[in-house]
Amino acid sequence: MENVVVRFAPSPTGVLHIGSVRTAxxxxxxxxxxxxxxxxxxxxxxxxxxxxxxxxxIFDVMKWLGLSYDEVFIQSARIERHKExxxxxxxxxxxxxxxxxxxxLEQKKAQALExxxxxxxxxKCRDGVPENAxxxxxxxxxxxxxxxxxxxxxxxxxxxxxxxxxxxxFVLLRSDGTPTYMLSVVVDDHDMGVTHVVxxxxxxxxxxxxxxIYRACGWDIPxxxxxxxxxxxxxxxxxxxxxxVSAVEYQNLGYxxxxxxxxxxxxxxxxxxxxxxSVEQAIEWFNFDNVGKSPARFDLNKLNNVNSHYxxxxxxxxxxLRLESFFEREIDDEHKNIILAGMRSLKERAVTLVDLAEAxxxxxxxxxxxxxxxxxxxxxxxxxxxxxxxxxxxxxENYDEEALLMMARTFAKEHDTKxxxxxxxxxxxxxxxxxxxxxxEIMQNIGCTAVEKRFNDYRNWxxxxxx
RNA sequence: GUCUCCUUCGUCUAGAGGCCUAGGACACAGCCCUUUCACGGCUGCAACACGGGUUCGACUCCCGUAGGAGACGCCA
Numbered sequence: 402m403e404n405v406v407v408r409f410a411p412s413p414t415g416v417l418h419i420g421s422v423r424t425a426x427x428x429x430x431x432x433x434x435x436x437x438x439x440x441x442x443x444x445x446x447x448x449x450x451x452x453x454x455x456x457x458x459i460f461d462v463m464k465w466l467g468l469s470y471d472e473v474f475i476q477s478a479r480i481e482r483h484k485e486x487x488x489x490x491x492x493x494x495x496x497x498x499x500x501x502x503x504x505x506l507e508q509k510k511a512q513a514l515e516x517x518x519x520x521x522x523x524x525k526c527r528d529g530v531p532e533n534a535x536x537x538x539x540x541x542x543x544x545x546x547x548x549x550x551x552x553x554x555x556x557x558x559x560x561x562x563x564x565x566x567x568x569x570x571f572v573l574l575r576s577d578g579t580p581t582y583m584l585s586v587v588v589d590d591h592d593m594g595v596t597h598v599v600x601x602x603x604x605x606x607x608x609x610x611x612x613x614i615y616r617a618c619g620w621d622i623p624x625x626x627x628x629x630x631x632x633x634x635x636x637x638x639x640x641x642x643x644x645x646v647s648a649v650e651y652q653n654l655g656y657x658x659x660x661x662x663x664x665x666x667x668x669x670x671x672x673x674x675x676x677x678x679s680v681e682q683a684i685e686w687f688n689f690d691n692v693g694k695s696p697a698r699f700d701l702n703k704l705n706n707v708n709s710h711y712x713x714x715x716x717x718x719x720x721x722l723r724l725e726s727f728f729e730r731e732i733d734d735e736h737k738n739i740i741l742a743g744m745r746s747l748k749e750r751a752v753t754l755v756d757l758a759e760a761x762x763x764x765x766x767x768x769x770x771x772x773x774x775x776x777x778x779x780x781x782x783x784x785x786x787x788x789x790x791x792x793x794x795x796x797x798e799n800y801d802e803e804a805l806l807m808m809a810r811t812f813a814k815e816h817d818t819k820x821x822x823x824x825x826x827x828x829x830x831x832x833x834x835x836x837x838x839x840x841x842e843i844m845q846n847i848g849c850t851a852v853e854k855r856f857n858d859y860r861n862w863x864x865x866x867x868x
Numbered sequence: 869g870u871c872u873c874c875u876u877c878g879u880c881u882a883g884a885g886g887c888c889u890a891g892g893a894c895a896c897a898g899c900c901c902u903u904u905c906a907c908g909g910c911u912g913c914a915a916c917a918c919g920g921g922u923u924c925g926a927c928u929c930c931c932g933u934a935g936g937a938g939a940c941g942c943c944a
Contacts, residue, residue, distance in 0.1 A: 412944045447943055503942070510941095519870040519940070540942055558873070567871055567940085575942040582944045606872065606939040629874080629937095636936065664880095667893090671881055674892040693881080695874045696937065703880065703894045713907080750906045809903075824903030836905035 405437025406596045409470070410586065412444040413455035416647035417462050419699070420601060420631045420639055423665040427628055428599045429468045430666075430687040440593055441470040445477045446585050462648040466658045467680075474593070476585055483580035486588050486618065487541045487573045495617040496573055498539040499526040521569035541574035543613055551609045556626035556689040558602065563609045571610055583607065587614040595623055602627035603638075626689050629669055629696040639699055655727060655753030657715070660708040668697045677710060709752045717744040720757075727758035736765040742846040746838035764843060767855045768833025771862055775829035779864045783826040786816060790823050791856060800849055805841040830859035 409425040411417060432439035443459060445451035456475075463470065490496035499522075506522070513520035527544060545568040552562035573584040580588075590598060598608075605627045615622045633643030645651060651661055663678055670693070672678065672686045712720065721741060732740070740747075740761045747764060751757035771779075790812050794805060813820045827840040831852070837843065844852050 410944090414944065444944065450943075499942095506942090514869090517869055521870095521940090561872070563871070569940095572942050577942080579942085581942065586944090601938095602873075603938055604944090607944090609872095627873095632937080634879085638938075668880065674882065676880090676893050693874095697881090698879060700879050700894070706894055709906095746906090806903080813903095820903050822903090828904060834905090838905085840903065 404594075404596065405432060405435040406440065406594045407432050407437060407599055408440035408442050408590065408593065408595050409468075410442045410444050410476075410589075410600070411459050412447065412582075413452060413459060414445075414447055414450040416455060416649065417459050418639075419646050419648055419651065419665070422462065422466065422648045422661070423631065423668065424599065424601055424628065425463065425468055426466070426662055426665055427626075427670075427687075427692075429470075430683055431597065431599060431626075431689075433684040434687045437596075438471045439469075440472045440474065440595070442474040442476055442589060442593070444582065444585065445475060446480070446580060446582060448477065448579070451477075458647075458649060462652075465652055466648075466662060472593075474589070476589060479585070479589060479592075480580060482592065483585050483588050484574060484578065487580065487584060490543065490573070490617055491541055493617075494544075496541050496543045497527055497570075498530065499542045499570075499572075500530065500539045501525055522571075524570050527570060538576040538578075540572045540576050542570040543573055543617060545570050545610075545613050551612055553608055553612065553622075553625050555605070555608075556597075556624060557629075557692050557694060558605065558627050559694075561605065563606070568610060568613065573614070583610055584614065587611050587618075587620075590623060591615070591618070591620045597624045597626060599626045599628065601630050603630060626692075628692055629694060631668060632696045632698045634698055634700075636696075636698065643699070644701070655755035655757070656704065656708050657711045657723070657754070660711040661704070663711070664704045664707045668699070669693050677707070705752050712748050712751050712754070712757065715748070717741060717748070720744060720748060724754055724758050724761065727754050728762065729758070730762065730766075732765070739765040739846050743838060743842065746842060750836075750838070760837075763832050764838070765847070767831065767847075767851070767858070771829060771833040771859070771864065772835070774835050775833065775859075775862075776864045778822075778826040778829045779859070779862065783822060784860055786818060787823050787826040787830070787856065788860070789816075790827075791853060795849065795853075800845060802839065802841045802845045805844055806839075809841065827856070830856045833859075 407428040409421075409428045411421050411425070429439050431437070441459075441463065443456055445456065487496060491498065509523065510520045522542070526539075526542070546565045549565050550562050551565055551568075552560060554560050571583060572581050574580055589595075608625055608627070612622055631639045633639045635643075639646055645654065648661075652658075659680065662680065662683075666678060666683055667676060670687070670691055672691065678686070715723070718741065721737070721744065743761070743764045747757060747760050751760060790809060793812050794800075794808050797804065797808065809823055810820055813823055824840050825835060827844075828835060828837055831837065831840055831843050831847075847855075
């Protein structure tokens with residue numbers, strides 16, 4: 402494939418949607434796979450709804466995900482060019498001024514709805530300016546063919562054909578002189594040399610309109626690939642009511658970019674039975690043949706699974722770096738080292754970076770409260786037994802996990818009890834709940850003094866007044 | 869309503885006419901491992917929407933039906 406040029410063209414009228422992220426990723430992969438160019442184009446022609454915050458968010462998310470682009474454009478900077486094309490089409494008789502007022506069109510639309518027929522602009526102004534044209538600011542509409550059919554050979558959807566009778570003379574330039582999306586995309590894609598348009602299949606029907614513009618301008622039509630949308634668990638287009646939909650939300654929820662990308666890739670695309678696919682492998686394998694045509698539902702369980710996999714497989718020091726923004730307190734060097742020492746077993750238990758950060762703080766600093774289940778190990782028997790175990794080991798030189806465990810086993814046997822009784826009581830003291838990495842590992846890492854302090858705190862806990 | 873698209877376990881999917889007694893992954897259940905929780909290992913549960921063709925043979929090809937989704941803006 403020579404000189405592939407693709408683009409990701411989000412509009413900053415809302416926060417960057419997770420579905421858009423997948424579109425961006427597929428574009429990026431296709432460019433990388435073919436050694437082509439990837440363009441980021443912010444489509445902000447709707448000035449009323451576009452915001453700088455959302456634009457910034459797009460850049461931030463792309464950076465977070467590592468989706469680098471070769472060029473970046475802000476569409477509104479190109480408005481003059483868009484206008485120029487519209488004007489030229491009018492001069493060539495391929496587009497025309499329409500003086501119909503919005504009220505007039507609203508009325509016709511309402512009428513069509515009442516009659517139960519589908520509304521299409523009636524082309525009133527197509528063959529010349531009507532007598533009573535008093536609208537000061539007309540729009541420019543394209544002259545769509547009245548007969549025949551338009552077809553595309555989509556890389557994902559296959560051959561799709563639509564009767565031109567379905568098309569109406571849509572607006573290219575608004576009455577305030579600004580271009581519509583339909584015009585802007587086509588002009589920009591052409592000017593930027595875009596060879597492949599990869600986007601959500603909600604744009605499929607727009608394609609037939611956009612092709613009319615290409616034809617009117619006499620330009621080459623790009624290759625299209627319309628990928629299915631991501632649905633929510635109820636099978637409809639993923640939206641806010643389904644939960645988190647913006648890319649930053651997932652970042653804040655503690656998902657790793659590589660995990661999110663891996664998950665999104667497998668949603669609708671496959672490579673045999675492969676589930677964990679690195680970005681490098683994805684670049685090598687990606688193609689549109691293996692993109693399914695049917696929409697996929699977003700499944701948080703699977704994302705969680707993939708995320709925990711990537712967390713487990715990230716090196717400890719690297720993981721610590723990623724974790725820093727999730728810590729809810731300052732960490733001094735001493736405690737940082739404790740966390741690093743415990744990272745191997747901590748990361749095995751985490752689903753998100755949020756979980757991991759929380760568990761790490763607990764590990765290094767100890768509990769600030771105890772869960773209800775700790776009451777069970779807060780009776781005289783457990784406290785005495787565990788207290789004696791701590792006394793039993795206090796004089797020992799080897800304060801390491803293995804030795805502590807061995808001594809606990811011996812101690813339990815001597816006192817005719819089970820290891821689990823001591824371990825769980827210790828666990829309550831050390832982290833305030835019944836699930837954690839090995840208590841003996843924690844003891845080794847935080848040291849004898851901290852262990853005794855945590856145990857005393859636990860002993861002094863007034864567990865029974867909590868209820 | 870009109871147009872377009874879709875339909876394999878609950879979910880993501882493998883499947884290019886015989887390899888299918890339909891495979892994998894997530895989720896779920898059970899067992900093993902085990903100081904808890906996880907991890908890991910094993911086992912189980914669970915699907916070709918329906919009806920017609922074509923064919924010696926159909927999850928795979930064709931046609932219908934049903935269901936679902938998307939698009940129908942001076943939004944993108």
